[in-house]
Amino acid sequence: GAGVSQTPSNKVTEKGKYVELRCDPISGHTALYWYRQSLGQGPEFLIYFQGTGAADDSGLPNDRFFAVRPEGSVSTLKIQRTERGDSAVYLCASSPLGGSTDTQYFGPGTRLTVL
Amino acid sequence: KQEVTQIPAALSVPEGENLVLNCSFTDSAIYNLQWFRQDPGKGLTSLLLIQSSQREQTSGRLNASLDKSSGRSTLYIAASQPGDSATYLCAVSNDYKLSFGAGTTVTVRA
Numbered sequence: 149g150a151g152v153s154q155t156p157s158n159k160v161t162e163k164g165k166y167v168e169l170r171c172d173p174i175s176g177h178t179a180l181y182w183y184r185q186s187l188g189q190g191p192e193f194l195i196y197f198q199g200t201g202a203a204d205d206s207g208l209p210n211d212r213f214f215a216v217r218p219e220g221s222v223s224t225l226k227i228q229r230t231e232r233g234d235s236a237v238y239l240c241a242s243s244p245l246g247g248s249t250d251t252q253y254f255g256p257g258t259r260l261t262v263l
Numbered sequence: 264k265q266e267v268t269q270i271p272a273a274l275s276v277p278e279g280e281n282l283v284l285n286c287s288f289t290d291s292a293i294y295n296l297q298w299f300r301q302d303p304g305k306g307l308t309s310l311l312l313i314q315s316s317q318r319e320q321t322s323g324r325l326n327a328s329l330d331k332s333s334g335r336s337t338l339y340i341a342a343s344q345p346g347d348s349a350t351y352l353c354a355v356s357n358d359y360k361l362s363f364g365a366g367t368t369v370t371v372r373a
Binding site: 152179181183188189190191192193196203204207239241243246247248249250251252253254255256257259 | 267294295297299304305306307308309312314352354356358359360361362363364365366
């Protein structure tokens with residue numbers, strides 16, 4: 149079946165602009181996660197959704213970052229007033245239930261470049 | 264805060280040699296540990312998941328061990344091939360949240 153998909157694959161924007169990054173999880177997966185991977189580092193947790201609600205948004209760096217999952221499927225990560233330091237690969241993952249025994253399945257990521 | 268360290272940061276070996284990748288973590292209260300593979304410009308592919316109650320997992324040429332009490336895991340790749348060239352990431356789970364190391368970049372020379 150289809151895996152996790154993310155669009156766009158690449159996004160170049162100018163400092164101060166607003167961007168939206170989309171994630172389509174595996175069908176039927178109730179849990180969805182966003183991570184951010186800076187160059188040469190491992191991914192860092194941003195936010196976890198269980199169904200439609202954000203169960204843990206403790207990894208969001210500041211209030212310029214916001215994510216939604218209105219129907220419990222597709223999620224959008226929104227970044228306002230982008231800064232050069234926001235440049236990174238944004239990874240989305242989904243898992244069947246969200247429990248500690250779940251395997252998280254990752255999408256290919258969106259590479260964000262802020263000029 | 265969970266800290267995950269991977270050593271070495273990079274590794275280059277001739278084809279056929281066995282690979283040994285190390286991962287250490289500071290908080291032993293984990294639920295599971297996963298090893299992922301990442302190819303350049305791609306997402307993460309899960310290779311092995313070891314539950315906290317397990318000592319090791321095997322899949323084909325891959326074997327991963329877990330010593331939770333000492334905060335260590337090792338990934339062994341037998342008889343390496345050029346197609347094994349990639350970055351290997353270790354991640355530990357404290358419930359749903361994964362904490363990743365920076366990865367070991369492996370190059371297998373033909």
